[in-house]
Amino acid sequence: MEWVQQLVNGISLGSIYALIALGYTMVYGIIKLINFAHGDVFMIGAFIGFYAISGWGLGFFPALLLAMVVCAIFGVLIERIAYKRLRNATRIAALITAIGVSLLIEYSVIYFRGAQPEAYPDVLSKSTFNFLGAQISAQSIMILSVSLSLMIILQFIVHKTKIGKAMRAVSHDVEAARLMGINVDNTISATFAIGSALAGAAGVIFGVYYTKIDPLMGVIPGVKAFVAAVLGGIGIIPGAMAGGMVLGVVESIVSALGFSLWRDAAAFVILILILIFRPSGIFGKNTREKV
Amino acid sequence: MLKVNDINVFYGNIQALKGVSLEVNEGEIVTLIGANGAGKSTLLKTLSGLLKPKQGTIEYLGSSIAGKQAQSIVKAGISHVPEGRRVFANMTVEENLELGAYLRKDKDGIAKDLQRVFELFPRLLERRKQQSGTLSGGEQQMLAMGRAIMAKPKLLLLDEPSMGLAPLMVKTIFSIVKEINKEGTTILLVEQNAHMALSVADRAYVIETGRVVLSGTAKELKETEQVKAAYLGGL
Ligand SMILES: Nc1ncnc2c1ncn2[C@@H]1O[C@H](COP(=O)(O)OP(=O)(O)OP(=O)(O)O)[C@@H](O)[C@H]1O
Ligand SMILES: [Mg+2]
Numbered sequence: 322m323e324w325v326q327q328l329v330n331g332i333s334l335g336s337i338y339a340l341i342a343l344g345y346t347m348v349y350g351i352i353k354l355i356n357f358a359h360g361d362v363f364m365i366g367a368f369i370g371f372y373a374i375s376g377w378g379l380g381f382f383p384a385l386l387l388a389m390v391v392c393a394i395f396g397v398l399i400e401r402i403a404y405k406r407l408r409n410a411t412r413i414a415a416l417i418t419a420i421g422v423s424l425l426i427e428y429s430v431i432y433f434r435g436a437q438p439e440a441y442p443d444v445l446s447k448s449t450f451n452f453l454g455a456q457i458s459a460q461s462i463m464i465l466s467v468s469l470s471l472m473i474i475l476q477f478i479v480h481k482t483k484i485g486k487a488m489r490a491v492s493h494d495v496e497a498a499r500l501m502g503i504n505v506d507n508t509i510s511a512t513f514a515i516g517s518a519l520a521g522a523a524g525v526i527f528g529v530y531y532t533k534i535d536p537l538m539g540v541i542p543g544v545k546a547f548v549a550a551v552l553g554g555i556g557i558i559p560g561a562m563a564g565g566m567v568l569g570v571v572e573s574i575v576s577a578l579g580f581s582l583w584r585d586a587a588a589f590v591i592l593i594l595i596l597i598f599r600p601s602g603i604f605g606k607n608t609r610e611k612v
Numbered sequence: 613m614l615k616v617n618d619i620n621v622f623y624g625n626i627q628a629l630k631g632v633s634l635e636v637n638e639g640e641i642v643t644l645i646g647a648n649g650a651g652k653s654t655l656l657k658t659l660s661g662l663l664k665p666k667q668g669t670i671e672y673l674g675s676s677i678a679g680k681q682a683q684s685i686v687k688a689g690i691s692h693v694p695e696g697r698r699v700f701a702n703m704t705v706e707e708n709l710e711l712g713a714y715l716r717k718d719k720d721g722i723a724k725d726l727q728r729v730f731e732l733f734p735r736l737l738e739r740r741k742q743q744s745g746t747l748s749g750g751e752q753q754m755l756a757m758g759r760a761i762m763a764k765p766k767l768l769l770l771d772e773p774s775m776g777l778a779p780l781m782v783k784t785i786f787s788i789v790k791e792i793n794k795e796g797t798t799i800l801l802v803e804q805n806a807h808m809a810l811s812v813a814d815r816a817y818v819i820e821t822g823r824v825v826l827s828g829t830a831k832e833l834k835e836t837e838q839v840k841a842a843y844l845g846g847l
Contacts, residue, residue, distance in 0.1 A: 490711055497699075500691075500694060502682070502687060502763065504683055
């Protein structure tokens with residue numbers, strides 16, 4: 322049952338895209354910035370996990386947690402240092418800055434440790450089991466459950482906690498949020514922290530799953546996660562989750578049909594189609610730009 | 613309670629308030645009337661910390677609040693119901709009300725005030741789980757006011773609560789404004805509906821192109837030729 326296997330692969334890959342896409346969409350939702358450096362936070366997470374596992378001998382979960390914490394701090398630093406002062410600048414200025422931050426992170430990492438790739442150590446069981454006649458790896462199930470748990474935790478934070486409600490308020494109307502006494506700066510920082518932590522987790526998961534990491538590894542998954550976010554409707558959290566999953570599954574299907582060389586193109590075809598036919602995304606309402 | 617003294621407020625190079633002074637005493641309803649673009653909303657935004665005056669002083673309960681962060685002004689007891697309601701449309705009625713109490717920690721007090729809001733606005737109780745974006749204009753106005761009350765303000769700033777509402781709803785809103793005031797909240801009410809505003813207010817100011825041009829008791833102003841001609845439609 323080749324198909325079941327491909328589907329499981331697609332969903333695992335999709336959950337990685339979804340984790341990255343969440344950060345894009347949350348940051349866009351709150352400050353209307355496409356944070357192009359987000360894919361690089363994912364890369365940093367992968368490296369933190371790598372050093373934690375192979376250097377310090379940590380297990381998967383402690384390494385995951387460490388990567389998330391470090392990336393959260395890193396994300397907040399990026400926001401405070403590079404983006405905060407641009408809050409009232411033009412969008413294009415902020416966008417160019419984001420691209421600059423992205424390049425800075427990538428080439429700083431290359432400067433300090435070189436560009437050579439690293440092989441991720443095995444931390445999860447390599448065993449497989451039979452499901453509907455397909456060989457499913459325990460690893461992919463593990464990865465999927467970790468990703469899903471993180472998304473459930475995120476939903477809880479956004480909907481049930483005070484900071485989550487503040488995040489939704491600020492993303493809807495900054496001025497009205499101020500009138501409630503919400504500290505907008507802190508709320509934006511919290512958004513970066515959460516989004517970056519998820520990207521960090523995605524980095525570790527990616528490393529474990531694909532076993533090879535390098536300083537430019539964030540570029541392609543970053544772009545694809547961005548497509549996933551647009552596909553779901555940028556700024557909409559469930560949209561990012563669904564968009565990531567759809568993209569992962571579509572890519573696996575394209576591979577399964579024997580067009581693996583076209584796999585990366587699939588994302589861009591989707592992006593073009595969505596921009597033509599439904600620019601507000603699957604979950605987005607087709608509203609006109611508010612004045 | 614509130615003493616605004618000679619403030620100037622700018623948007624870039626455009627001066628929106630030119631030496632505005634006014635006073636609100638504890639327990640009063642004071643109304644500020646004026647035409648479109650006169651600077652009414654600008655004044656309220658300056659009081660609630662969304663804008664900073666370039667010059668002048670704002671004294672509230674004996675301390676200066678000019679240029680302070682919105683957050684500390686809310687904490688000090690000033691709530692602002694902005695023009696156009698600005699409810700969080702993507703959240704339920706209940707979540708909006710919870711956000712109104714964002715800075716408060718007294719759980720019991722919050723629960724009590726939620727009860728009070730639902731007594732003042734029974735419609736909100738029926739719709740507590742409804743997305744607030746789907747409320748009617750009048751209901752959104754009620755929600756915006758309820759949300760402000762949840763902060764337990766001593767001074768409530770209302771920016772055109774009657775805007776876009778049917779006459780019956782306007783009446784309801786104004787009678788609730790009076791009730792809130794009776795229960796001890798001081799009110800600064802911005803209105804274009806001068807007739808209604810002057811009928812509930814104790815005192816009034818008239819603002820034109822960034823300057824206060826008239827002030828007095830509501831009764832006096834109602835009789836002034838200038839106000840009659842410009843704001844009461846010659847009634
Ligand atoms: N964000 C802004 N940038 C530049 N100018 C502004 C801005 N907001 C208001 N103004 C200007 O400041 C002046 C006062 O505006 P304000 O909104 O305070 O008027 P208002 O009395 O509340 O009018 P309305 O009854 O229409 O609400 C107007 O001339 C307006 O054009
Ligand atoms: Mg106004």
